[in-house]
Amino acid sequence: MTIDWATLGYNILTVFLLLLVISGAMPVITTLVLFLAIPFHGSINNYRKSAPYLPRVAVLVPAWNEEAVIGATIDRFMSLEYPRARLRVYVIDDASTDATADVVEDRAARYPGAVYHLRRSHGGEGKAHTLNHGLNIVLGEDWAEAVLITDADVIYAPDSLRKLTRHLVDPEVGAVTAYVREGSIRKNYLTRFIAIEYVMAQAAARRAQNVLGAQACLAGGAQLHTRENLVAMGSVIDTSGFAEDTVTTFETQLRGKRVVFDPRAVVLAEEPGTVRALWKQRLRWARGNVEITARYRAMWFRPNKGHGLGTLGFGLAWFSIQLLPLVMILSSLGLLGLLLVGSDLANVAFRGLWVLAACTYFFSIFLSLQLDWGIGRRTLVEALFFPGIISMIVMLTAFFPGPFEEIVPGAFGIVLTDTAVFWWTVFVYFWISLSMLGGWLTKVVEGTIVGRVLTPILVYVVGYGPILCAITVDSYIKEFRGAETSWDKTEKTGRVSA
Amino acid sequence: MRMAMKHAEGHEPRHSAAAVVVPTDLRNPGAVFIQQEIDRDRRSERWLWLKAVVALVLVAALVVVRQVFFA
Numbered sequence: 338m339t340i341d342w343a344t345l346g347y348n349i350l351t352v353f354l355l356l357l358v359i360s361g362a363m364p365v366i367t368t369l370v371l372f373l374a375i376p377f378h379g380s381i382n383n384y385r386k387s388a389p390y391l392p393r394v395a396v397l398v399p400a401w402n403e404e405a406v407i408g409a410t411i412d413r414f415m416s417l418e419y420p421r422a423r424l425r426v427y428v429i430d431d432a433s434t435d436a437t438a439d440v441v442e443d444r445a446a447r448y449p450g451a452v453y454h455l456r457r458s459h460g461g462e463g464k465a466h467t468l469n470h471g472l473n474i475v476l477g478e479d480w481a482e483a484v485l486i487t488d489a490d491v492i493y494a495p496d497s498l499r500k501l502t503r504h505l506v507d508p509e510v511g512a513v514t515a516y517v518r519e520g521s522i523r524k525n526y527l528t529r530f531i532a533i534e535y536v537m538a539q540a541a542a543r544r545a546q547n548v549l550g551a552q553a554c555l556a557g558g559a560q561l562h563t564r565e566n567l568v569a570m571g572s573v574i575d576t577s578g579f580a581e582d583t584v585t586t587f588e589t590q591l592r593g594k595r596v597v598f599d600p601r602a603v604v605l606a607e608e609p610g611t612v613r614a615l616w617k618q619r620l621r622w623a624r625g626n627v628e629i630t631a632r633y634r635a636m637w638f639r640p641n642k643g644h645g646l647g648t649l650g651f652g653l654a655w656f657s658i659q660l661l662p663l664v665m666i667l668s669s670l671g672l673l674g675l676l677l678v679g680s681d682l683a684n685v686a687f688r689g690l691w692v693l694a695a696c697t698y699f700f701s702i703f704l705s706l707q708l709d710w711g712i713g714r715r716t717l718v719e720a721l722f723f724p725g726i727i728s729m730i731v732m733l734t735a736f737f738p739g740p741f742e743e744i745v746p747g748a749f750g751i752v753l754t755d756t757a758v759f760w761w762t763v764f765v766y767f768w769i770s771l772s773m774l775g776g777w778l779t780k781v782v783e784g785t786i787v788g789r790v791l792t793p794i795l796v797y798v799v800g801y802g803p804i805l806c807a808i809t810v811d812s813y814i815k816e817f818r819g820a821e822t823s824w825d826k827t828e829k830t831g832r833v834s835a
Numbered sequence: 836m837r838m839a840m841k842h843a844e845g846h847e848p849r850h851s852a853a854a855v856v857v858p859t860d861l862r863n864p865g866a867v868f869i870q871q872e873i874d875r876d877r878r879s880e881r882w883l884w885l886k887a888v889v890a891l892v893l894v895a896a897l898v899v900v901r902q903v904f905f906a
Contacts, residue, residue, distance in 0.1 A: 376887035384877035389869035418861040495861070496872075503873055544883070601876045692901075696894050703890035736897070737905045 351682065354674040358686040361668025361769070362693060364657035369697040371545040371654055372704055378544040383504050383597045390506035392482035393423045394498065394561070395475045399467040401431040401460055403489040404440055410489050411444040411452055418495045425480070427453045428489075429471040432460030464557075465574045465581040476572045481564055486574075488558035492520060492605040500602035501561045511566035511594025512586070513602075514552065515559035516540055518712065520605025526719070526793045527615065530801040531608045533716040533723065537701060540708045543598035546654075551645030552596040553655060555589075557582045559604040566594055578632075580625025587633060590644040600708075612783045612792060616808055623812030630659055662810045665769045672766035687766060691735030698724065698732070725772060725800020731765050775799030776807030 396414055400407050407428060414426045426448075428441045441454040457470050468486060475481050483505055485498065497515055504513045516539050519532035539556070546552045560582065569592055575584040589596050609615040630637075637655070639647040668690065675683035702720050706713035713720065722729060746753050753761070764771075776799055783792040796804065814820075856871055858864035 373887070376883040379881040379883045382877065382880055384873055384880070387873050389866040389873075418864065420863050499864075499869065500872070500876070503869065601879075696898065699897060700890050700894045703893045704887055707886040707889065736901055739905050 347678065350678060351675065351680050354671045354678070354680070355682060355686060357667045357671025358675070358690060359671075360664045361671070361690055363653070364661050364664060365690075365694050365697050367653045367657040368701060369693075370650070371542060372697070372701045374545040374548045375541055375704060375708075377548045381548045383507060383510065383547070383595075383599075386507040386509075387503040388506040390502050391420055391423055391499065392502055392505060393480055394419070394425070394483045394485050394502065395481035396424065396426045396485045396487060397468055397471045397475065398426060398428045398487055398489050399431060399464050399471070400428050400433060400437050400441070400489045401467070402433045402435045402437060404433070404436040406490045407437055408440045408444060410491070411441070411448070413492055415444075415448050415451065416495070417493060417498050419498045421451065424498075425451055425453065427455055427471050427475060429467050430454060430456040430460075431462075431467045432457050463576065463581075465576040468574045468581075469576065472567065472572055472574065476564065476567060483564060484562050484567055486557075486560045486562070487604075488606070490607050491517070491558040493559075494603040494605075497559075497602040497604060498561075500599055501559075504597045504599060505561070505563055507595075509595050510563070510597050511569075511589040511592070512555055512560055512562045513597045513599060514543070514555040514561070515602035515604045516543070516598070516600045517556045517559055517604050517606050518709070519608050521607050521610065523610070524715075525610050526796065527610055527612065527801075528608055529716045529719045530723065530796070531615070532712045533705070533720045534801065534805075536709045536712050537705045539598075540600055541701070541705050544600060544708075546651075547598050549645060549648065549650050549654070550595075551590060551648065551651045552586055552598060553651075554583045555586045555596060556604070558606055559602075560585070562589075566592075569594075578625055578628040579621050580629050583625060583629050584632075587629065587636075587646060590646055591636070593643045612780045612796070612804065615804070616780050616811075619805065619808045620812055620815065623809050624816055626659060627812055627816045630655070659809070662773060662806045662813075665773070665806065669767045669770040673763065676762060676766060683766075688735045688738070691732055695732045695736045719801070722797050723800060724802045725775070726798045727768060727775075728772060728800050728803075731768050734765060772799055772803035773807040773810060776804035777811075779804055780807075 398407070398410065398414075403410075411426055411428065414424070415421070417424065428437075430438055430441060438454065438456060441452070445452045445454050455471055455474055457467065460467070472484070475484060483502060485501075487493075493515075501513045501515060504510050517535060518539075519528055519535050521528045524532075543552065562585075566589055570585070570588050574581050575588075578584070586596055609618055633646070636647050638649060638652045640649075641647045645651055672683055672687055672690075675686060702723070706717070706720060724732070775795070779792055779795045779799060782788050782795055785791075856865065856868040858868045
């Protein structure tokens with residue numbers, strides 16, 4: 338028997354390229370499973386273990402030059418539907434150079450015994466250091482039974498704190514987080530994209546994480562801890578990197594306590610209105626996630642009876658986001674490779690992948706819009722074009738092959754030559770990778786003279802999702818280079834609506 | 836010590852536990868009101884099943900259109 342090495346090599350190469358394409362399906366399948374888990378939150382949730390419980394809550398508000406927002410923030414905390422005698426606000430002033438100290442002192446006088454001004458002599462070390470200054474004082478006294486870590490610019494719905502504390506009656510719960518909604522007053526195209534992103538990433542995904550039994554991250558501006566939980570962590574927040582919120586979330590669960598998300602406890606937050614500000618904020622988050630991935634490398638995919646962080650489901654959900662840019666590129670290369678070696682599988686794999694992506698995308702969007710119709714009805718266009726207009730066309734090309742390959746060109750009197758079809762196919766196959774370059778381009782264009790007009794158009798064409806993927810790529814590069822880990826505070830203007 | 840509230844703090848509800856309680860002081864709404872709120876939130880989560888079915892039906896409709904007209 339003779340071996341046909343050419344055929345064998347071709348077959349091996351085809352299988353390898355096909356595997357590259359299939360790698361692109363993994364995040365899609367994971368997303369689909371996550372969203373299919375959401376309805377189970379109807380029965381798998383923490384409400385049965387909840388009960389009326391109003392512990393003494395110390396609210397920690399780290400503040401650096403927050404004169405525009407801090408007064409209103411304190412006033413709103415003082416007007417929460419929560420017993421005044423059981424609520425204290427500690428503003429930890431990170432050596433502000435503006436009038437923050439004066440505003441806080443004014444409120445401390447207005448609400449005696451309820452508002453405290455804790456000032457650091459040296460600031461600028463980041464939120465975790467600032468919080469630790471407050472924790473040292475708050476946990477040094479025995480008054481607080483629970484600690485709410487928040488930001489200076491967020492607005493809590495009047496009933497939100499009460500809806501968070503009810504879960505702490507369950508001794509298995511170490512921390513609770515709220516549903517953070519985008520709440521900027523002056524909304525623009527970008528805040529609308531962020532708004533629908535938060536519906537999918539919080540109202541939807543965090544419900545699924547409740548079902549899976551592990552939460553990825555307590556929202557930075559809305560995390561309520563039991564005193565015992567913080568004491569068990571040494572009464573300090575991790576200061577070694579960008580992801581102190583995620584470290585706190587993981588450490589809570591690794592110590593055998595549960596982290597719960599309550600979708601009915603709503604907190605509004607001001608979000609960036611420019612791509613550059615978004616990039617700065619999300620780069621910090623993405624670099625934090627890279628650090629977390631490495632820091633807990635011994636935990637991934639190793640199930641443990643004490644917590645759900647090591648399960649296959651949680652691991653896939655985590656790495657689907659962290660490795661998304663990589664699998665997008667691998668998937669594109671696989672499709673291009675199959676096309677170039679002349680395999681019939683290229684077209685089948687392309688349609689299979691994108692039809693699956695389209696079904697998953699539409700299911701997740703249709704469900705998310707219903708989860709928060711208040712946001713959904715304002716962001717229908719952004720929800721539709723979240724992956725970008727070009728990606729939508731690619732999706733439709735895969736889903737409805739006829740119109741985009743024959744009918745639409747034919748309507749314009751265009752007869753596509755074989756060469757044109759080939760290059761269109763190359764573009765379509767590679768677009769998923771190119772879209773990240775487009776995402777980076779939105780940031781570049783925003784800084785130019787035409788940025789004001791062109792950036793919004795580009796974001797709709799390229800998509801908001803690819804911008805987030807491009808930021809993830811940037812975080813890989815920055816972490817690989819060991820770029821400076823300075824603390825950049827997201828600029829706030831106090832443009833949050835109640 | 837972590838204990839559930841057994842009684843309203845400072846204010847009694849205006850109605851019996853069976854009826855919907857309207858607190859007179861929202862800062863101290865009382866245990867009955869809070870428990871009803873928990874029950875209401877728990878029940879409302881059951882609507883997730885219907886919402887998921889609606890989303891699935893819409894996706895299924897797209898698939899049917901594809902199969903019937905563009906397959």
